Amino acid sequence: xxxxxxxxxxxxxxxxxxxxxxEQEAGLxxxxxxxxxxxxxxGVEMLGGEALADVSMATTLRTRxxxxxxxxxxxxxxAEHIGGFYVIDAPDLDxxxxxxKVLPAYDMEIRPVLDxxxxxx
Amino acid sequence: MTWKSGRSSICPKTLDESCSAAPPETPAELxxxxxxxxxxxxxxxxxxxxxxxxxxxxxxxxxxxARAAARWPIDGTPANPAGWLYTTAHRQxxxxxxxxxxxGRKAPLLAVSPSWVRPDDVPVELExxxxxxxxxxxxxxxxxxxxxxxxxxxxxxxxxxxIARLFLVSTATMAARxxxxxxxxxxxxxxxxxxxxxxxxxxxxxxxxxxxxxxxAGYAPGTGPDLLRADLAGDAVRxxxxxxxxxxxxxxxxxxxxxxxxxHARRAARVCDGALVTLADQDRSLWxxxxxxxxxxxxxxxxxxxxxxxxxxxxxxxxxxxARAIAPEATNWAMIASHYATLEAMTGSGIIxxxxxxxxxxxxxxxxxxxxxxxxxxxxxxNHRVAAVRAELASRAGKLELAQASYRTAISLCTxxxxxxHLITRLAALRTSGSLER
Numbered sequence: 441x442x443x444x445x446x447x448x449x450x451x452x453x454x455x456x457x458x459x460x461x462x463e464q465e466a467g468l469x470x471x472x473x474x475x476x477x478x479x480x481x482x483g484v485e486m487l488g489g490e491a492l493a494d495v496s497m498a499t500t501l502r503t504r505x506x507x508x509x510x511x512x513x514x515x516x517x518x519a520e521h522i523g524g525f526y527v528i529d530a531p532d533l534d535x536x537x538x539x540x541k542v543l544p545a546y547d548m549e550i551r552p553v554l555d556x557x558x559x560x561x
Numbered sequence: 562m563t564w565k566s567g568r569s570s571i572c573p574k575t576l577d578e579s580c581s582a583a584p585p586e587t588p589a590e591l592x593x594x595x596x597x598x599x600x601x602x603x604x605x606x607x608x609x610x611x612x613x614x615x616x617x618x619x620x621x622x623x624x625x626x627a628r629a630a631a632r633w634p635i636d637g638t639p640a641n642p643a644g645w646l647y648t649t650a651h652r653q654x655x656x657x658x659x660x661x662x663x664x665g666r667k668a669p670l671l672a673v674s675p676s677w678v679r680p681d682d683v684p685v686e687l688e689x690x691x692x693x694x695x696x697x698x699x700x701x702x703x704x705x706x707x708x709x710x711x712x713x714x715x716x717x718x719x720x721x722x723x724i725a726r727l728f729l730v731s732t733a734t735m736a737a738r739x740x741x742x743x744x745x746x747x748x749x750x751x752x753x754x755x756x757x758x759x760x761x762x763x764x765x766x767x768x769x770x771x772x773x774x775x776x777x778a779g780y781a782p783g784t785g786p787d788l789l790r791a792d793l794a795g796d797a798v799r800x801x802x803x804x805x806x807x808x809x810x811x812x813x814x815x816x817x818x819x820x821x822x823x824x825h826a827r828r829a830a831r832v833c834d835g836a837l838v839t840l841a842d843q844d845r846s847l848w849x850x851x852x853x854x855x856x857x858x859x860x861x862x863x864x865x866x867x868x869x870x871x872x873x874x875x876x877x878x879x880x881x882x883x884a885r886a887i888a889p890e891a892t893n894w895a896m897i898a899s900h901y902a903t904l905e906a907m908t909g910s911g912i913i914x915x916x917x918x919x920x921x922x923x924x925x926x927x928x929x930x931x932x933x934x935x936x937x938x939x940x941x942x943x944n945h946r947v948a949a950v951r952a953e954l955a956s957r958a959g960k961l962e963l964a965q966a967s968y969r970t971a972i973s974l975c976t977x978x979x980x981x982x983h984l985i986t987r988l989a990a991l992r993t994s995g996s997l998e999r
Contacts, residue, residue, distance in 0.1 A: 441672060441750045482675060532672035532752035533702060538760075552749055 442487065442553035443536055445526040448518075452545040456523050457494055467544045474542045478528060481539060489526035495519070527553065589634040592642065597626060600643045601718030602803065604650065606690035609697075609715075610680050610753065612654045613670040615743050619715065621653035622646070669747055677754025691716060692807045693753055695800075699768040700751045707742035708767075709775035709797075714739055716803065717796050727778050727793040765808070766869040769817040772801050773873075776821050782837060782979040789837075791828035798825050805859075812866045815859050816873035822856035823880035825849075837979065841889040853884045875904045894924035911940035915950055927958035945974035949984060956991055964991055 449455045459467060478486045498514045514520050523546070530536040533550065540548055601622070608618035625646045639645040661668060680690055698712040710728065713719040719727075725735035745751070756764045779794025801818040808814050830843035838844075860881055863874050879900050886892040901917035904910070914937060922930025931954050937947045952967035968988040975981040 443750075530750075532674055533750045534674055534752050534756055534760075536750075538757050550749075 441530060441532065442555075443528050443530055443533075444551045444553050445489075445528060445536070445540065446522060446549040446551075447524045447526075447543070447546040448521040448548070449523050449546060450521045451547045453547075455494070455521065456491070470542060470544045474526075474539065477539050477542045481530075481535065483529075483531040484535065484539065485529040487527040487529055489524065489528075491524040492522060495522075521547075589638055590630070592638045593626065593629050593633060596629075596642045596646065597718060600646065602691050602694065602716040603689055604643060604647055605715055605718070606694040607647065607680060608650055608654060609671065609694060610690045611651070612658070613673070613753065614654060614658065614668070615671055615715075615746060616668070617654045617657050618650070621650040621657070624653050625650035671747060672750040672752040674752040674754035674756070677752070689807065691803060693755055695768055695804065695807075696755050696764060697746060697751065697753055699764070699771040700746070701764070701767055702749060702751055703742050703745060705771070705774065707738050708771045709778070710735060710739055711742045712768075712771055712800060713775055713796055717800055719793070719796050723793055723796075726787060727775070727790050727796075729778075729781065729783050729787075762813075762868075765811055766813055768804065769801075769813045769869065769873065772797055772804065772817060773821070775800065776825070780824075780831070782977055784978070785835075788835060788979065789828070789832055791825070791831070794825060794828070798822065812863060813868075813870035813873060815863055816866070816870055816877050819856045819859035819863075820873055820877035820880055822852050822859070823877060823884045826852035826856065826884060837983070840883060845887065848884065856884065857881055872904060872907060875900045875907075892923070894920050898924045911937055911944075911947075915941070915946060918954070919950060922954050922957070927954040930954045931958060943974060945971045945976075945980075945984075948974060949980075952984075952987070961991065 453467075456464065456467070475486060478484045495514050498512075498519075500511050500513060500515045502509045502511070502515075514522075528536060528539075530539070536550060540550075605618055605622050608622060609615055612618055628649055629642070629646060633639070633642075677693075695712060695716055698715055699708045703711070706728070710724050713724050713727070714721065721736050721739060722732050724739075725732040728735065730738075755761070776794050776797035779790040779792075779797065782788060783790065798818075798821045801814070801821050804811075804814050805818045826849040827840075827843060827847075829849070830845065830847040831838055833844075856877070860874070860877055863870075865871065866874055879897050882893050882897050882900075898917060898920035901913055901920050905913045905917055914933060918930045918933035918937075920930075921933055931951065934947060934951050934954070938944075941947050948967045948971035952964045952971055955961075955967055956964035965988065968984055968991065972981060972984045972988065975984060
């Protein structure tokens with residue numbers, strides 16, 4: 441089962457750029473530990489994951505009345521806190537929750553990734 | 562097939578009152594009802610474990626009971642009724658899975674945790690897999706209002722109509738809620754097979770909270786004949802009993818069952834002539850003494866616990882003090898106030914402080930109770946009970962202006978019609994007695 445894990449810095453884990461170099465190093469170590477824990481766990485595979493640049497780099501596209509509007513900034517206030525994501529293949533939700541305990545104390549949202557039909561063309 | 566379990570038919574060994582009014586049943590119907598109540602959860606848990614199809618298992622088992630209702634009165638009750646039902650239901654589910662395969666559709670299976678072992682496929686000796694089913698229904702990733710409904714439906718076999726009645730929502734709303742919850746279990750990969758060991762205690766706390774929520778729903782004031790739904794709260798008590806049978810050593814489960822038994826024992830005294838009766842005014846001869854004794858025995862087996870188990874134990878000790886008192890005047894309010902103080906220190910809960918204020922008002926004085934209410938509005942904003950309790954204590958302390966103002970605040974905040982009507986009556990009574998005193 442494929443899952444998307446969204447990492448947000450609302451809670452005890454502040455925004456990455458607000459961390460001291462030492463704290464950033466400790467945080468990175470937790471991300472490496474997470475990768476190792478995923479690799480060590482039966483049936484679990486990390487399919488992807490990226491850290492995102494801070495929100496001042498964000499560009500939002502909206503289509504209104506059929507017209508594409510490009511603006512500066514995130515699409516929602518809440519999105520300001522999003523720092524990165526993972527895509528993980530795991531056998532079940534409890535296994536993934538257990539693994540996420542290794543990560544820094546982000547607020548995390550887990551969503552199953554939908555199976556899309558294979559491209560027939 | 563129209564047969565389904567319902568309180569309109571016989572309910573043997575039951576906790577609810579409505580049975581005596583039920584029409585006489587044929588022995589086979591009686592037998593089916595008995596098997597339904599005793600075996601539904603075990604049969605469903607096993608079907609779910611073996612087929613990993615939550616949706617099909619429930620329909621298949623309902624169909625098996627419908628067939629039993631048609632066949633048993635003619636063919637006689639089989640020697641192993643549960644085995645017959647299991648085999649029939651399993652055949653149904655397998656048939657549906659085959660039909661899906663032929664149609665080229667493949668519905669996803671329930672996820673399973675790494676430690677999960679499929680139960681043996683021997684329909685004669687039915688294993689008890691209900692704990693896994695309960696843990697699945699009470700998973701924290703499900704909305705809390707769905708958890709108790711799902712546990713009652715899947716583990717106790719309570720009908721959707723009855724669960725809707727319990728939670729005072731329409732059947733359609735409840736059916737949609739149950740469907741969404743089952744869909745989330747499958748799509749989000751909530752696994753069958755129980756949590757990781759280090760999480761087991763916390764998950765069990767969650768299960769107990771879920772059972773308690775289902776229980777208290779039965780005592781939230783509704784309208785007309787459904788003012789209270791003690792019969793359905795009884796299903797939550799039975800769920801707690803099942804849990805205690807499965808995990809006799811678990812302190813939070815034991816404390817929860819004790820609390821439920823002690824509170825539920827008062828059900829017959831809680832309504833009189835279509836109106837709610839407060840604890841002080843209840844006819845205590847209507848309290849079920851055998852259930853109170855069972856609750857007290859469970860409590861005796863518990864010592865000071867930690868965490869949620871201790872919170873529930875203290876709540877149960879408070880219920881026990883009320884249950885022991887042969888008359889309202891005999892209540893040991895000082896003991897109750899002391900339990901509430903401990904609970905408040907543990908939880909920091911405003912609701913507990915409110916209850917503590919009531920106990921302190923009884924144990925010491927209304928003024929001492931009023932002092933504990935100071936600042937409680939900030940902790941419980943919009944809660945009408947803070948104002949209602951202040952009004953009550955102020956009137957007892959002779960502070961009539963405060964009492965009137967507080968009743969008015971409580972009335973403006975209260976959204977429950979029944980409680981609102983009660984508050985309006987109290988305010989009117991106060992005006993009358995107040996003017997008499999002048």
